[in-house]
Amino acid sequence: MPAIVLLLAPIVAPLLAAGGYAAAGWRRSTAAAGVAAAVLLLVDAVALTGSVARHGPVRALAGLLRADALSVWMLLIVGTVALLACWASPAYLAAGAPHRRRRRWYGILLQLFVAAMATAVLAGNLGVLWIAVEATTIVTAFLVGHDRTRTALEAAWKYVVICSAAIALAFLGIVLLYYAARHAGMSGEAALDWSALTGHAHELDPGVTRIAVGLAVLGFGAKAGLVPLHAWLPDAHSQAPAPISALMSGVLLSVAFSAVLRFKVIADAALGPAYLRTLLLVLALATLAVAAVLLLGQRDYKRMLAYSSMEHMGLMAVGAAAGGQLAIAAVLLHIAGHGLAKTVAFLGSGHILHRHASSEIGAVRGLLSRAPLLAGLFGLALLALLGLPPASVFASELGIARAGFAAGLGWAVSTAFGLTLLAFVALSVHTGRMLLGPAPGPVAIGAGFSGPAAFTVSTAAPLIAGLLAVAALGITTGPLTGLLSAAASIIGAP
């Protein structure tokens, strides 16, 4: 297969699906189009795996698109989570009963979102990476405000303003990096090309590179949910429709974090590992502290899941700070496991919201006795997020801890895991309150909800698939082992 087809298919397939929704609207027949696009994306990712393993990185469009092992790993995760989200969307929309026009926009924007993430992951040029990440903000703006309630609108406004400002700062960082690269003698085309930059990184002026990389990490880190520009995250992830929250929490944060990892490669080559290690460690510990503290008194279960995402991003940043192949491999595995488990959790929370018409933890009681399948799946997803085996999150957290101690960051890692323990306790208490206990009287149904749709096995299928995937990943990475180690070696020097 020629490289350009392999690289363009993951972007074009969702775009075509979006076009299909624009033309035909959201019907039962077209609902499958999104799933088909996601399946195509996954198939292409698998094909790329083979191609990259055999021939090394694949380039197209004069280096604008590039797939190396890291891109393929991220693409696999994007495809899987997109598949689960598109699979679960019809059930979610049917229960929520929005207008036909809004369903059509939902379909279009969802596919555009997936296409933008695929572009960001396959970008070989820093400019293309930036444009794609900014495009995800634009596209998800209306998805976050989909419900047209006051809180959704508030969340959408904060989201767009804070993320655009943060991404603009990241662009300033990219511009300064371009400046340093041009001054080091690289041509206009090569100066934004990631692989060329990593090759010539030692020639970049350290003073300028320090400022540039700092800004880029702050900007993309804000999009990944790291402190200090994280204020949009709990609002946006709690107000968006459940499949969209799943995509945003599960994969968009990780895509932004992979951008940070790419800048880490350039920074480590140009400045030595100490600079970004310190920066990432500070951001990580601050994020973990904020997330853990705000999880303690949390009253809304969707915000709870959002803060849990922040906590996991903090852990990933600790792993990235530790550096080295083991740490990065653990981080990548964590991205996969967290993505799948968080998706299942958010999809479950969407169904809980439809049953109870309220997203408060206090409004949900004794779910296990009333809706055992839903409660069971939600509970298992939370257990996976807490890092219990056999979920892969257990293995990746263990890997991050080991790598952290090996890199001499013992005190930082201990603090990080202490805060994680705090979050663990908070999450368990809240989830326990929701799931366990006797069933109360008949639940009140709010206006606009058509009543608890039967949570059948077919509705539950995406969640079951996600949980099985997390469990399988936790036991063995199987055929993906080679890909994982190749991706880890790109970022972390062995």
Place this chain on the structure above:
Amino acid sequence: MSDNVYGSGYVQAIDLAAGVFLLCAVGALWRRQLTAMIRLFAVQGLALAALVAVLGAHQRSPELIAVAVGLAALRAGVLPYLAWRSLGDSPAEQRETRPVVNIATSLLAAAGLGLLAYAVTRPLVELAPSAATRVLPVAVTVVLIGFFVLVTRRRALSQLVGLLLLDNGITATAFVATAGVPLVVELGVSFDLLLVVLVLQVLAARLRSTFGTTDLDELRELHD
């Protein structure tokens, strides 16, 4: 200090364009009327286009001059028009409510931000000193002022203007440091900016119809 600075019309033109650029940002921080802020933003777009055109004329690059014309069309024409369209009709809608930091303190803070920008951009200017890169502190000051407006204003449209100032400053940095990023990237960035403004305009309209005002203090329901 060089002694032949004012012998060259090129250097004077760059300095003049950069000066107007900065003054527009200061003016946007100073004024309370939202219409005045949008007007100042439009003038700043023209100053930015003039700056790029001067750079293009000096480097004899027709491409840069074409980019300057495009910048003028976008940032002095389309974007201010879109921002103006999202203003409300009543006079109360067209003024900024009490900003988080009052105007006098904002102006003094802007002075501090200017000094900060000058300090931070020292390594950038020392890397390749030239008449163009000497303007870098001005561009970074505008970035910081835009960020300050974004953070300290209570009106939706003021935050939009702050975001646009921020972006103008970053674009100026790009052109002054390196004669612009590659054309593909520049087009993508401009297109993204246009889309962001459109999105914010629609959201502001929805805010007004849902909350009755675009005063962001009304957005109080999401908190921990």
Place this chain on the structure above:
Amino acid sequence: MNLGATVLTVVQVAGVVGVSPLLVGVLRQVRARLEGRAGPGVWQPWRDLRKLTRRPPATPDGTGPAFRLAPLVLLGTSLVVAAVVPLITTSSPLDPAADLFAVVALLALGTVTLALAALDTGTAFGGMGASRAMTVLALAEPTILVAVFALSARVGSTNLGAIVTAGLHDPLRVASPASLLAAVALVVVTIAETGRLPVDNPATHLELTMIHEAMVLEYAGRDLALVELAASIRLTVLLGLLASLFAPWGIAGASLASLPLALLAFTAKVGLLGAGLGTVEVFLAKLRLFRIPELLAGSFLLALLAVAASVVLA
């Protein structure tokens, strides 16, 4: 001691004292005509001064030396500043005192003595006027310092005569960004220091709007004449300083031969500035009191940017 320089300085002081009430008269006449009134004529301020000097001064009960000495100190500092600032000649025998910091300190001294006198009267208006004047002073003085410092950075000396001479030799310097920013800042500060619209209305006696007038409310007769003369001298000197810094052509060096041209240039420039000020005042409304710190903070920011521009862009 250069004889020519001394003569020029004496002529400068005499000229300033003679011209300043005339300048105020021109200002008022321009305003009157634009407002559709006949106006009192350009010699009215001289007639007022003559009337006031014939009356005995009145000193309220309970005031002390501060009240009695303030008009003298005010007039004294204004005369010294008039002798030192390069208006007609750039070289004065008081050259060591022609320093920027000294001039600004003298201006501040004048305002502070007047404020102390106002406090000394013990009336409500006096206290109110003094506190408002100090608010304006706190922001205006640093702005003058920083704005003229921006112009001096290139020259390497804060001597006002040296700055003006450098401006004479290098006319393009006036159009530089640093110079333009400093000009705007200085215009705002001149208006603030001399109490013109939009900072203060010299024709009002309403409690809500007075600043300078509140401080001199208790003065009468000779003391009031001194205070009014000092105020008009300060206006003339500040406008003349603006003209010298940004349009220095025609100013004399140390030679007597250039005296007529210098006098003519000075009167023309200051007259034009005064008429322009009068015209602009017709269209302006007084700013509300809490807006004045905003205006002055903005001018301080512009002055600081002028310094940054002169350092960075040089």
